[in-house]
Amino acid sequence: MTRFVLRRVLQGMFSILGASVIIFVVTRLSGDPVVLMLPPEAPEAMVSQMRERLGLDLPIWQQYFMFLSDAVTGDFGNSYRWEMPVLELIRERLPATIYLASAALVFSLMLSIPFGVLSAVWRGSWFDRFAKGVAMLGQAMPNFWVGLLLIIVFAIGLEWLPAYGADTPKHVILPAIALGWYPVAAQTRIVRSAMLDVLDSDYIRMGRSVGVPEGVLIWKYAFRNAAVPLVTMMGVYFASMLGGAFVVEVVFAWPGLGRTVVEALFARDFPVVQAGVLFAALMFVAANLVVDLSYGLIDPRIRNDR
């Protein structure tokens, strides 16, 4: 198990390093940030001075190694646009994004698990078609559009929930639905097909024949096994939530990292983009690592294999 964990951690570090190289090169392909920072009539001497001050006059490999050596000590530089330490910006914003992504994941599971399980149990029934429809609807609509619809219905129309912000637990409901609805279809499919396999197995038939109550049989014995593939994919889903949060955060004025990185992209605020992507990669790797470990815990066969 220790070797397995170490191997996964090492792989994760390589992934993060790879992401850092890609984002470093790609941001620099987008153009010169100094052009956006200074007014058009700024003299060329001032432009050169600014480039020098930001270290943008150095060869790209030198810039990268400076960035990397600072980053490992936790120094991601100052935002060009905000003139404040990037780490401070991220530290303030990241928890809100994790909170939103977690709430969205919980919402998606709250729908997909009962949908998947009951669709398998009542295969071909009206509920099966209904669940499929609801799930597909979430996949068919872009999350920013879902967000706007939710605001129109639940904030303006019914006045049940706030339209924006993150002040109270009520504020997370609409953005979590907007973000969490999309993966419901995929998750439902996974649970449904896994449940169908499990419900068809001998131990379930055996349980049913000895009189185990149907509810216990489905939720305690069948679902536990059917959940393994869902757990496997959880890291990917969580990562996709983090990605999707970039847009949803703008719609709901959610004070998260996504909104910060999107705005930084447009402003060519390299340090913020680099650090934002690096942290996103870190979370992606961490989420997958946790899933890998929990997968092993749920399924002893896999743990023993490794």
Next chain:
Amino acid sequence: MSRIRMGAGAIALTCALLGSVAGPVTAEQTGQLTVALAAESTTMDPAKYSAGVDQYFIGTMFEMLVKPMPDGTVQNWLAEDWSIDDSNPDKPIIDVHIRPGVTFHNGDPLTSEDFRFSYERQADPNVSRWSHLQANVEEFEIVDDLHFRLHFSKPDAAYIANYLQLWAMPKKYFEQVGEEGFGQHPVGTGPWKFNSRKVKEELRLEAYDGYWNKDHHPTVKDLVIKIIPEDLTRVAALKTGEVDWIDNVPPAMLEDVKSQPNVATAAMPSGNNLFLDMDTIPEGPLQNVKVRQAIAYGIDMDAIIETVLFGQGIRYAEVSKDGTGYDPDLKPYPYDPAKAMQLMAEAGYPQGFDIDCYNLITPREPNMKEMGEAMYAYLGTIGVRCKVINLEYGAWINLGRRDEKTDQLNGGLLSWMWGQSIPADPTIAWGGHLHSYEPGKGWGSYSHVNDPEFDKMIEDASGEMNQDKRVAKLKEIAKRKHELVLGGLTTYQPLVTMAWNDTKVDYTPWPYPGFWRNFQEIGLKTQN
């Protein structure tokens, strides 16, 4: 000694408006209002001012020597009086008397030392991104606590056009807390004092009860500025009562917002003046004045504004109605496709020509992308066949700049804009996009024109610090520019609309979008 006293009438009016003796605000301020802006400042340190958006927060807490008023006039503000001494016309002096009795939010009195400190920070390229605007000030002379002189190495009209461009910053406080401390907890002389800020979320301000201006001040105690970038969400927040005031109502939603009960709206021209820039390189068709005029006659701007912008735009000819150098005799080109076709034929293009037309797709002004597309579509009907190339903001800025290291227009058309506050003064803008490109000298940094006559006229106007004489010179430039359609075809000024809960909010709109977001005069209606 020839001495030009600026704004003598304005001073009298200011005294009447502001009261002859400055003193703290006397009316009791209570309650709280919540407003929502689409964008927020990146800094709260005036010396680090980067773009127009920074005015939103800075202007609530900090003030300058003069200020544009709601009626569009520029009045003395922290300056009680100022004048230009041009006894040596090559080296003019601006002589400033500061208004007595003004204090910073921490209680320190405002003195000449504070302005010198401000000048030094604003002139330092390691601090300010606009340090070049202070380049012609060769000496800052303090006469006494409330009297200072700016000695110029050469005439500089831009200094006046930029509202004497010195923000009042507290030297003593800054030295106590340092640059970082000042940025985190700014202290100015403005109507609002800093309370707290969460970046990208909110700014909390409190009315400064020691504020000097008894006639123009907030009557509500607390102001919460929320940042809601998404248009629909911002409008929704107003409808649900979560906020009391919003800016940037999108044109498509304006009718809906206006139809809401108890909602008041006000529209103001945006600080940006939009135009269609034309690259007049010798080998391109746009070097021919008849082609440029054909383009001017070939676009039905009124129809485009009405349909694409839902009427939220104003046409202008070279200088906007409230701008310096505005000439009421100068009218925008009318839509006349027959004349446009005739001019095309006379120019030697009866069959038309193909051309690259660049368009900004990043939201900057409402529906700007669609406005560009519509203009280019109209041009197709007179034979100017556009290959529309869409650009995001960074690429668009790059293309506009005459930097050899970046892509160039190469004879194409570009939907572009200039912004120089309101009242707009085109002196600086024309130096950028009408004067020939002279690398390293600051002229023509984004110009696609090469016309020695204009160069002379612009340099002359830029050195004219006498307002009346400068207005006359700007009118001459505008007239010639309009006839030759050079430095771009002026198209429209977008209107920006703000909306508020009329039963709750007592609000006086101030001009220029930057200033109306400073909430100089806002309060709870029930109090009045």
